[in-house]
Amino acid sequence: MALYITDECINCDVCEPECPNGAISAGEEIYVIDPNLCTECVGHYDEPQCQQVCPVECIPHDPNHKESKDDLMAKYKIITAAMG
Template identity: 55%
Template sequence: MALMINDDCTACDACRPVCPNEAIAAGEPLFVIDALRCTECVGAEDEPQCRLVCPAGCVVANPDWSETPEELQVKYDQLHS
């Protein structure tokens, strides 16, 4: 499942540089995660790096976007091929 950033975002920019898929961008006023690029770091890391670095704890599961780990791996492979 892709991740999303909720309204608790402080726009600190800690999450954007750690995303291996460049799925995070500055929005107005909050940062946003592109669900088409988010693999929850499957293929690159053991856990979502944006969640690890977010001081506000605002990176959460996107309830509207469900994917299996296998689907996330395929997406990662397509993004990095």
């Protein structure tokens, strides 16, 4: 499933550059994750990089966007093909 950023976000700017899919951007008040671009770093890394660097641990799984590892890999292939 995709990830999302909660209201605990402190806008520290460390997650955005870590996202290999460009899914994280500055929102009106806090950073946001585009669920259409989030693959939890499947295809790139073993662990979601934004979760690894977040100092306040405010990036949980999004229960509104449930996806299997196979779904995330399929999304990764579509995204990387579009970027290529």
